[in-house]
Amino acid sequence: MKATGGLTTCDYDTLHADVVGSLLRPAELLAGQKQLAAGTLSYGQFKEIEDRAVDDAIALQENAGLKIVTDGEMRRQSFQSQMTAAVSGFGDFELDAFLWGDWYDTQGVHRKRRPDKLGVVEKLSRRRYLSADEFSYLKKKTSRIPKVTIPSPTLWANFWSPKYSRNAYPTLDAFLADIVGILREEVTELVRLGATYIQIDAPHYGLLLDARTRVFYENLGWSLNRWLSWGIELDNAVVDGFRDVTFGFHV
Numbered sequence: 012m013k014a015t016g017g018l019t020t021c022d023y024d025t026l027h028a029d030v031v032g033s034l035l036r037p038a039e040l041l042a043g044q045k046q047l048a049a050g051t052l053s054y055g056q057f058k059e060i061e062d063r064a065v066d067d068a069i070a071l072q073e074n075a076g077l078k079i080v081t082d083g084e085m086r087r088q089s090f091q092s093q094m095t096a097a098v099s100g101f102g103d104f105e106l107d108a109f110l111w112g113d114w115y116d117t118q119g120v121h122r123k124r125r126p127d128k129l130g131v132v133e134k135l136s137r138r139r140y141l142s143a144d145e146f147s148y149l150k151k152k153t154s155r156i157p158k159v160t161i162p163s164p165t166l167w168a169n170f171w172s173p174k175y176s177r178n179a180y181p182t183l184d185a186f187l188a189d190i191v192g193i194l195r196e197e198v199t200e201l202v203r204l205g206a207t208y209i210q211i212d213a214p215h216y217g218l219l220l221d222a223r224t225r226v227f228y229e230n231l232g233w234s235l236n237r238w239l240s241w242g243i244e245l246d247n248a249v250v251d252g253f254r255d256v257t258f259g260f261h262v
Contacts, residue, residue, distance in 0.1 A: 079158050079208060084160065098135050131170050140200050165245055202255070206256065215242055216239065
């Protein structure tokens with residue numbers, strides 16, 4: 012094999028690039044979301060705007076030459092929000108439930124507190140699939156490999172509270188076991204629809220390395236080593252047995 016710029020000639024067949032996170036929402040979509048919430052736009056009108064945003068996201072990736080494309084996560088409030096939109100039992104929460112922590116920009120650091128009363132309050136019940144409709148639309152709109160993203164089960168430790176959740180789930184283990192069950196059902200449905208590339212988003216490993224965020228996890232009752240080993244077990248439980256699917260992890 013001949014080396015070329017540090018790569019062997021055969022490596023070009025295996026290397027690829029694809030979008031890992033969401034794409035920026037266009038102004039039309041952001042305005043449509045506000046109008047829908049205010050009741051000045053019908054759901055049908057909003058759906059047309061949303062579909063156009065997805066179509067443009069697909070075209071952007073295809074024109075860039077990507078062989079793997081996503082829908083840009085245009086239909087999501089947050090990359091996590093498909094779970095709470097599709098499954099009941101999480102209780103009342105706001106966007107900061109997904110965004111608490113330190114955020115940095117050119118103006119400095121912005122700190123968002125974790126909502127005080129955040130916590131699952133009832134047994135989880137799936138009302139619909141999380142991302143099946145997103146994937147189906149994407150698949151029919153592209154001849155490239157469609158990629159869909161789902162959240163890591165460990166991420167949902169954020170929604171278990173020793174104070175507010177014990178009536179529904181006496182232990183965090185029991186709560187995350189149900190999360191794993193929902194995510195495995197999701198993967199099964201996505202595979203049935205033709206998915207071959209699924210991304211697992213935001214396993215908590217990176218948060219455990221930062222002492223400022225690790226303390227939240229340790230206050231739920233386990234050491235760093237316990238969290239790491241258990242997190243791997245939970246992620247493996249979601250992907251185990253789906254041999255024809257490529258799973259990517261966005262850490």
